[in-house]
Structure formats: C-alpha cells, structure tokens
Amino acid sequence: QAPVLRELALSEPITRDDVRVVVRANVDIPEEAELAAGSGAEGVGLMRTEFLVVGRASMPDEEEQYRSYKRVLLAFGNRPVVIRTFDIGGDKLPVGGFPTEPNPFLGWRAIRMCLDESDLFKVQLRALLRAAVHGDLRIMLPLVVTVDEVRETRQLIAEAVAELSARRVPFRDDVPLGVMVETPAAAIACDTLVRDVDFFSIGSNDLVQYTLAVDRGNANLAPRFTPFHPAVLRLMAQVQSTGEANGIDVCVCGEMASQPLAVFALMGLGIRQLSVAPRAVADVKRIIRGVRAGAAEDAARAAMQAGTAREAEILLRRRLRAEL
Numbered sequence: 001q002a003p004v005l006r007e008l009a010l011s012e013p014i015t016r017d018d019v020r021v022v023v024r025a026n027v028d029i030p031e032e033a034e035l036a037a038g039s040g041a042e043g044v045g046l047m048r049t050e051f052l053v054v055g056r057a058s059m060p061d062e063e064e065q066y067r068s069y070k071r072v073l074l075a076f077g078n079r080p081v082v083i084r085t086f087d088i089g090g091d092k093l094p095v096g097g098f099p100t101e102p103n104p105f106l107g108w109r110a111i112r113m114c115l116d117e118s119d120l121f122k123v124q125l126r127a128l129l130r131a132a133v134h135g136d137l138r139i140m141l142p143l144v145v146t147v148d149e150v151r152e153t154r155q156l157i158a159e160a161v162a163e164l165s166a167r168r169v170p171f172r173d174d175v176p177l178g179v180m181v182e183t184p185a186a187a188i189a190c191d192t193l194v195r196d197v198d199f200f201s202i203g204s205n206d207l208v209q210y211t212l213a214v215d216r217g218n219a220n221l222a223p224r225f226t227p228f229h230p231a232v233l234r235l236m237a238q239v240q241s242t243g244e245a246n247g248i249d250v251c252v253c254g255e256m257a258s259q260p261l262a263v264f265a266l267m268g269l270g271i272r273q274l275s276v277a278p279r280a281v282a283d284v285k286r287i288i289r290g291v292r293a294g295a296a297e298d299a300a301r302a303a304m305q306a307g308t309a310r311e312a313e314i315l316l317r318r319r320l321r322a323e324l
C-alpha cells in the first residue's frame, strides 16, 4: 500500500460533522486474519466459516474448527470478532453428500440445515464457545427468517455449554448472539427479533437478491442487481431505525459496504457500522472522512423517494461529488 493510503487506512473514521463510524473487516479464511488485523479495521464484522466445508468431502471436527477460530481471535486481540455459523447451500456447496435442489437459494440451507442437523451444528457451537476465551467473539446466524431459529439456537448453545462443562475444558457461556438480516422477512419484521438477539448485520448481497428476485450470481442480471433500488434502501432504513430504537447495533457486511457511493448512502440511512473487504478499508474511510453525515442523510431521504434505482444512484452520485 502507498504511504498515503496506509495513513488513510489507519485514520479515524469520523465525518466532517463529527459522526464516528465503526469500520470492521470481512474475513473468509483464517489465513487472512493477520492481514485484516493490520488493515486499519476495528475488528471483524463477518467471518465466514464455509471454508471449513466448501470443496471438502467431510465435516471438520471440533478441534480443527476451534484452531481456525482461535487464530482469528488472537490476531485481533480485544477487538470484536463476529463469526457466522455455517451458511452452506445456495452458492456455497460442499463436495458430495449435499442434496441437489430445484431452487438452492430457497432451499435447505444455512440456519435451516444447521437446526435440522443439530449434532453437526453443536460441533461448531462448542468450537466457538471454546475459542471465545481468546478474545471478544460474537456468534452470528445466517439467513434467519423467524425468531424461532434464534430460540432453537439458544437451546443448542445451552446443550453445548452443558457438554463442555462435563468435559471440563475452558469456554465462555456469555457469547453475544446476533443475526444476519438478509431476507425481506427478517428486515420487514425485524421488530420481532429484537428481544432475542444482541445485534443485527445486514447482508446486502442476499437482501438485494431476495428483495429484487435477482440471482446474485447470474451475469445476465448483473445490471439489475443493485442496492440502490428504493425498496432495498427503505428496508435497510427500517432495520437501522428499529435497531436504534431498541438498542441493537446494526452493521452492514455485504459487498455494498465496500463501495464508495454505497458507503455514502448507508451513512445517510443512519448506518454507523460497516464491515468491508480488508483492501477497501482505506477507501471507505476516505468517504467517511470526506462527507457530512447530515448531507448523507438528506441525500438518502431523497434517494428513498426516487422512482427507480437509477434515479437514486444518479442523485446520490451528484450529492457525494458535491461533498468531496
């Protein structure tokens, strides 16, 4: 990284009107942990755990998982590390042994599969609770559509705690539990989740996919896959305001959080926590430090009332250029 970029990456993400934003990093494999820890990010907002499964023929045991999670926690010291439980299925498939489905994105996947295969899920939960002694770990559930999924997970965590106690190994039983808000159901009814969760993280990749009914991986649809559609912006604004009203932190950890224009839009929606690709930290901080949150809020209000994604994007682009 060039010295100016390096300086920017390590700078405080504060807007010109003194609003502090938290910028964390997304981590996909433990080998990225040390790089991400030096990227200027204040912790990990999303660690995906599919690397343990995708492309492999068997599930990793508790020990292997524990070692992987521990590596990331040690790299980040006392900074928060949000680790997401297995989001298998859809675009993230293991080798063999997984049912082929006519509609994988609407199928038996992520938290649904984990709750049905609770023995497998508990291996991961035990590894996470054990790794939690090495730092500030928080557990996050993917693809949640109902609070029942959170309650069932809490029940399995209680069982995992009992099993670890019986084994007399070190672990923590007070690990915060949050959810990805990445389905329209979770976003629209996020008020039904607030009593049972410790934090929200908006997964814009899937939220865009499910809200606009646009396959996130289909190249023919790429121009239609946009977080600037007023429906998506309004859903995210609703999650932010419901979280804020209930004292629940709201982060955005999808790809949009790494894009300058989208950062401006998210600031405008009231979002104050972003989790981004480690290499995007400098650019994201450049936007945060270059704008006023008040101006972003005016722009986002107008964008939410735009007729189309294109209109919203043009409007946001014009307002951002005027700020920088």
Ligand code: PEP
Binding pocket: 046, 048, 087, 182, 202, 203, 204, 205, 206, 207, 253, 254, 255
């Ligand atoms: C998302 O859906 O926005 C997200 C962050 O998760 P993933 O890309 O792993 O589905």
Ligand code: MG
Binding pocket: 142, 182, 203, 205, 206
């Ligand atoms: Mg997702």
